[in-house]
Amino acid sequence: MTAVFMRKIWFALIVAMALTVQAAQAASLTVGYLRIDAPMPPTLSNLDPLPEDDGLAGARTGLSDNRTTGKFLGHEYTLIERRVPEGGDATEAAREMLAMTPYLILDAPDDALLAIADMDAAKDALMFNAASGTVALRDDECRANLFHTLSSDAMRTDALAQVFVRKRWTDLVMIAGIHPQDIAYAAAMRRSVRKFGLTLEGEKTWAFDADMRRNAAQEVPLFTQDFGDYDALILADELHDFGRYVLYNTWVPRPVAGSEGLSPVGWSPVIEQWGASQLHSRFRKAHARPMTARDYAAWAAIRTLGEAVTRTDTDDPETLRAYILSDAFELGGFKGRPLTYRPWNGQLRQPIAVVHPRALVKLAPLEGFLHKTNELDSLGLDRPDSACGAFE
Amino acid sequence: MKPAFFLAALLVAAAPAHADEIWVTNEKDDTVSVISTDTLEVIATYETGERPRGVTFSKDYSRLYICASDSDAVQVMDPETGKIxxxxxxxxxxxxFVLHPDDRHLYIANxxxxxxxxxDVExxxxxxxxxxxxxxxxMAVSPxxxxxxxxxxxxxxxxxxxxExxxxxxxxxxxxxxxxxEFTADGAEMWVSSxxxxxxxIFDVATQKEKAKITFAVKGVHPDRVQPVGFEFTQNGDHVFVALGPSNHIAVVNARTYEVEKYILVGRRVWHMAFNADGSRLFTTNGVSGDVTVVDVAKRKALKSIKVGRYPWGAAFRPTP
Incomplete structure (x- = not known):
């Protein structure tokens, strides 16, 4: 597109804004994005560095989506961003942000999340966990002021289990890493295996400290030899440390799934349908990289607030909270179905994509996995499964 | 039978190579397929730019406009030769996009x-x-x-x-x-699918206020998968045929009472549609199944499916040249 063209567009934009920003006292929403850095253990490969603005970039794209809608309705949106380095004071940073706005998007370790949610200053806040999949946060450790836009580990492992059932890969084995995230993922996977009537015939822990770039070919076949035969191998390697060296190196030739290989994810660049390619191209244009599941979760959080402001014409937290949890709320999330919130634990209901790095394999819930109210609740903690009492 | 159609039918009998046509864009094949409304077969396939979606003819049908989304262009094709x-x-x-009644201005959604x-196409x-x-x-424009x-x-x-x-x-x-x-033919209402x-x-055009809302329920399909996309009014304006996307059905809506009268099973992920000359048949593009379903409008039943290219999307009617 030529520069003249671009100028014309900007001019049109400014004129449109001038025309639409008329009557004042309209809703004005400020959202805070707070990231609390946690120590990241080293991984064997340096091939895929995490983007510095993982999550935050999604919030920024969501902000610009909200602003476009807002300019037609006279609603204003602002994003304030804050990052606390390792060892910094998470609750103090949260307190400062809560003094400016009751709406926070949090990318924080679980203990910091709960510490923030339990602060007096956060009592009437509306906060979104956009980075932790820990099941307990949706279960007995849930908090009434903490919604979740990132899919839980259980939602993802249930999606993978549905694919196993559909493919009749019923005999499974698993290798889990030693990090808390790996252990949590493995626990969610065991629960999904039971839930969908599959069997886990063997489990091993990957505690090696060898550099697998040199000897994967020798180590993995031996390591997987005593599993015997099975239909698929599951990897619980959420930090993406050793898993990439397992593919094509197993003793028996079998598919690899879980953290690597066939992976259940909340969002991925390989999702093309349902208008997703438009969101990807908008995101890529703005941030020069692909959109991750964390970006998506932060995007969904800020869009949730935007959608609620658009429909209710207010920035009042109590009204927005009630609207978000009501049947009237629905978010277009580029995954082929309206996204809504579970009223029992504040989790955003959403399809889970089961992907490999080059294509979408299935979108869960798969056809045939029925549910008496909403098929999306066949993924993760359904109302009877959740011990969360804070919401209802 | 309307005189025009009778004449068309005569011409078809005389020269079957010149039957009326339905033109369909194939989003993932970068082609348009031309279907004869007479034989219900694909009679030509022409190459287009990348990811062709919206498609419409000039008022005299001498030009075909194609939204080639990934080529960032609207292409103008000679329908006689298939040449861009x-x-x-x-x-x-x-x-x-939509062509203004002045036959000169295209309104394009980017x-x-x-x-x-x-x-300005001139x-x-x-x-x-x-x-x-x-x-x-x-995109729509009032009559x-x-x-x-x-x-x-x-x-x-x-x-x-x-x-203006x-x-x-x-x-x-x-x-x-x-x-x-879409606007109704009298310009009083404007309909939008979500x-x-x-x-x-349904909006009242004079006040731009919402006047009614229609919901759908297809037996055996979860409501989340009933997703209205393209729709067309019948010539007499009595009914609206609505493509319901991944529910694989077309709904027939009474345009006066706003009631849904019937659901017709068509191909997978139905997007858009076009009627033939007398409105007796409807041609729907089915994205996932890569075909076009021919619907008998009076009987409200699918007659046939016609294989086209990959991911058919838009559809436009062209009478006998």
Missing amino acids: LHDLPSGEDPEQ EDDAITTVV TRKVVAQISVGIEPEG DGKIAITTSETTNMAHWIDT TLELFANTLVDSRPRHA EIGGTLT
Whole structure:
């Protein structure tokens, strides 16, 4: 597109804004994005560095989506961003942000999340966990002021289990890493295996400290030899440390799934349908990289607030909270179905994509996995499964 | 039988190579398929730019306009030869468009740019670019040519454009992911489909106020998968045929009472549609199954499916040349 063209567009934009920003006292929403850095253990490969603005970039794209809608309705949106380095004071940073706005998007370790949610200053806040999949946060450790836009580990492992059932890969084995995230993922996977009537015939822990770039070919076949035969191998390697060296190196030739290989994810660049390619191209244009599941979760959080402001014409937290949890709320999330919130634990209901790095394999819930109210609740903690009492 | 159709039928009998045609864009094959409404077979396939979606003819049917989304152009094709004559400047990622009754101005939704571009097809110049909501898609123009509509999928609005000043004069909220818009023939109502919301919203054009909303329920299909996208009015304006996307059904809606009278099973992920000359048959594009379903309009039943290219999307009717 030529520069003249671009100028014309900007001019049109400014004129449109001038025309639409008329009557004042309209809703004005400020959202805070707070990231609390946690120590990241080293991984064997340096091939895929995490983007510095993982999550935050999604919030920024969501902000610009909200602003476009807002300019037609006279609603204003602002994003304030804050990052606390390792060892910094998470609750103090949260307190400062809560003094400016009751709406926070949090990318924080679980203990910091709960510490923030339990602060007096956060009592009437509306906060979104956009980075932790820990099941307990949706279960007995849930908090009434903490919604979740990132899919839980259980939602993802249930999606993978549905694919196993559909493919009749019923005999499974698993290798889990030693990090808390790996252990949590493995626990969610065991629960999904039971839930969908599959069997886990063997489990091993990957505690090696060898550099697998040199000897994967020798180590993995031996390591997987005593599993015997099975239909698929599951990897619980959420930090993406050793898993990439397992593919094509197993003793028996079998598919690899879980953290690597066939992976259940909340969002991925390989999702093309349902208008997703438009969101990807908008995101890529703005941030020069692909959109991750964390970006998506932060995007969904800020869009949730935007959608609620658009429909209710207010920035009042109590009204927005009630609207978000009501049947009237629905978010277009580029995954082929309206996204809504579970009223029992504040989790955003959403399809889970089961992907490999080059294509979408299935979108869960798969056809045939029925549910008496909403098929999306066949993924993760359904109302009877959740011990969360804070919401209802 | 209407005289025009009778004449057409005679001509078909005399020269079967010149039957009426339905032109279908194949989004992932970069082609258009030409279907004979007489033999119900594909009689020609022509290459287009990348990702062809919206498609429409000039008033005299001598030019075919194609939104080649990934080529960032509206292409002009000679339907007699299938040759691309030239490209029109369209703005980025044109998805759908509508030809103004003046036969001269195309109103184009630029999906990636949150803009509606107005192009003069004679001078081949951009007349205006109008900022709208995110992911503009559905385009309509009132029968008197005074109002153009753009719907934006992520902003969830119908934007009302005054075609004289080329400025927005109203922005109305609809349900999630509005995809398509149409005016009634008398210009009194404007209808918008919402894919994720699962509804059709009907506006009173004079006041731009919502006057009714239609919901759908297909037996055996979860409501979330009943997703209205393209729709067309019958010639007499009595009924509206609505494509319901991944529910694989077309709904027949009574345009006077707003009641859904029937659901017709067609191919997978039905997008858009076009009627034949006398409105007795409807041709629907089915994205996932890569075919076109022919519906007997009176009997409200699918007659046949015709294999076309990959991911058929838009459809346009062309009478016997």
